[in-house]
Amino acid sequence: MLALAFPELDKTATTKAKAVIALETFLAKNSRKLEALRDPQKNYNKVNVAQLSTIAPGIDWQAHFASMHITTDSLNIGQPEFVKAFASAIQTTSIEDWKVYLQWHLISNMAPFLSNDFDQENFNFYAKLINGVKEQRPRWKRVLDAQEGALGDALGQLYVKEYFSDKVRQRYVDLTEKIVETYREHIKNLDWMSDSTKAKAMVKLNTIIKKVGYPDKWKDYSKMNISRTNYAQNILNANEWAHTENINKLGKPVDRTEWDMTPQTYNAYYNPSNNEIVLPAAMFTAPGYNDDELDDALVYGYVGASTIGHELTHGFDDQGRQFDEKGNLNNWWSADDEKKFMERANKLVAQFNAYTVLGNKHPNGQASLGENIADLGGVVIGFDAFTKTKQYKENKMIGGLTPAQRFFLGYAYGWMQVRTNEKLASQLLTDVHAPIFLRVNGPMSNCDAWYKAFNVLKGQTNYRDSIDRVRIW
Numbered sequence: 001m002l003a004l005a006f007p008e009l010d011k012t013a014t015t016k017a018k019a020v021i022a023l024e025t026f027l028a029k030n031s032r033k034l035e036a037l038r039d040p041q042k043n044y045n046k047v048n049v050a051q052l053s054t055i056a057p058g059i060d061w062q063a064h065f066a067s068m069h070i071t072t073d074s075l076n077i078g079q080p081e082f083v084k085a086f087a088s089a090i091q092t093t094s095i096e097d098w099k100v101y102l103q104w105h106l107i108s109n110m111a112p113f114l115s116n117d118f119d120q121e122n123f124n125f126y127a128k129l130i131n132g133v134k135e136q137r138p139r140w141k142r143v144l145d146a147q148e149g150a151l152g153d154a155l156g157q158l159y160v161k162e163y164f165s166d167k168v169r170q171r172y173v174d175l176t177e178k179i180v181e182t183y184r185e186h187i188k189n190l191d192w193m194s195d196s197t198k199a200k201a202m203v204k205l206n207t208i209i210k211k212v213g214y215p216d217k218w219k220d221y222s223k224m225n226i227s228r229t230n231y232a233q234n235i236l237n238a239n240e241w242a243h244t245e246n247i248n249k250l251g252k253p254v255d256r257t258e259w260d261m262t263p264q265t266y267n268a269y270y271n272p273s274n275n276e277i278v279l280p281a282a283m284f285t286a287p288g289y290n291d292d293e294l295d296d297a298l299v300y301g302y303v304g305a306s307t308i309g310h311e312l313t314h315g316f317d318d319q320g321r322q323f324d325e326k327g328n329l330n331n332w333w334s335a336d337d338e339k340k341f342m343e344r345a346n347k348l349v350a351q352f353n354a355y356t357v358l359g360n361k362h363p364n365g366q367a368s369l370g371e372n373i374a375d376l377g378g379v380v381i382g383f384d385a386f387t388k389t390k391q392y393k394e395n396k397m398i399g400g401l402t403p404a405q406r407f408f409l410g411y412a413y414g415w416m417q418v419r420t421n422e423k424l425a426s427q428l429l430t431d432v433h434a435p436i437f438l439r440v441n442g443p444m445s446n447c448d449a450w451y452k453a454f455n456v457l458k459g460q461t462n463y464r465d466s467i468d469r470v471r472i473w
């Protein structure tokens with residue numbers, strides 16, 4: 001990449017690349033591990049700018065913030081030991097190496113939007129080598145991704161007009177309410193949670209903001225400078241626009257109507273700081289089908305369990321419980337509740353640590369714990385909500401399957417993806433989610449209704465004795 005950007009460097013490009021790697025390795029070694037990022041208290045380290053200058057001397061922080069148009073008296077530095085290590089690297093690394101480090105980051109970030117040689121080099125490393133991708137996606141798809149990143153809300157307005165009518169939205173607003181209602185019953189019936197904590201859980205659940213489909217107000221891109229002449233410059237302009245948009249929020253009240261995902265994103269999230277679940281429209285669509293072709297069994301599994309139920313439980317797990325109903329970092333559990341919860345959670349850690357992936361590798365049960373709890377809770381709550389529907393009660397077969405079987409297949413349908421071995425190997429190290437096949441087999445093997453639906457017997461794959469099944473929500 002350096003040789004492409006600076007042909008005059010000749011052989012010294014390799015030496016400079018080594019300096020970049022050395023610096024990256026140093027910074028990585030001083031960064032917290034994936035599982036350590038799950039503790040919100042330990043990662044909340046608010047300091048004022050004067051304190052920052054003591055923790056990390058050698059950097060003119062005031063000037064740095066001013067250059068980014070940031071006016072603030074304090075900030076959350078997240079990982080103080082990283083900031084210290086970074087400051088020490090400022091002292092020990094030559095200014096020439098820092099320059100090449102920053103140049104490389106700029107080139108690497110911009111590579112997909114530059115000429116073909118940069119784009120190909122970027123593809124060869126990040127896609128081919130790291131993720132085992134054989135062939136680059138067509139250009140129009142990559143450009144669509146760039147539009148998505150730069151002008152996602154503009155694209156979103158077109159998307160929902162075509163794929164998410166008011167009628168469809170209403171179906172999923174209702175589904176969300178039904179899942180919340182079932183979760184409420186489950187919390188009330190928990191045998192491990194104290195009554196006082198249950199009362200607080202009710203307050204939090206009743207306050208949760210439910211965002212379904214698309215935002216009430218769209219981002220206004222009229223000040224973004226986009227031209228037909230320079231693709232890379234458009235991306236830089238879009239980045240600058242997004243930076244300004246962020247900076248403009250400083251010192252103002254939090255806008256609780258904001259979305260961090262676009263409606264056309266196949267994903268969803270729980271945001272603890274806002275006590276909200278955010279469910280983009282695309283999450284509710286089954287490619288190639290109209291919504292009215294989707295039966296409740298499929299829908300309850302596909303989104304009710306895997307998404308709505310999953311995201312809801314995040315507000316109440318070992319991370320979510322540390323935030324109150326307003327989104328403030330404020331633990332509302334007793335020590336005894338925590339102990340009983342962790343006894344159950346640790347069984348799930350052991351279960352996932354014991355799975356084998358790619359012959360000799362294992363998921364990180366600790367790092368993926370929150371997600372595995374959410375998957376399990378999602379399946380259990382989603383199924384229970386489904387048993388209240390007309391389709392479940394009528395128990396008619398569709399395509400040779402009972403409603404209960406269709407529910408579980410609907411859940412699995414959401415995870416119908418192909419991943420290369422390279423992608424899987426890197427995911428085991430970097431993702432807080434377990435590999436997708438385990439996001440299906442793992443929770444189902446703990447769910448009594450799944451055994452009943454498919455008549456799964458002892459000795460069969462994924463069978464677990466009733467006493468070994470993990471039960472949390």
Ligand SMILES: [Zn+2]
Nearest residue numbers: 310314371374
């Ligand atoms: Zn999750």
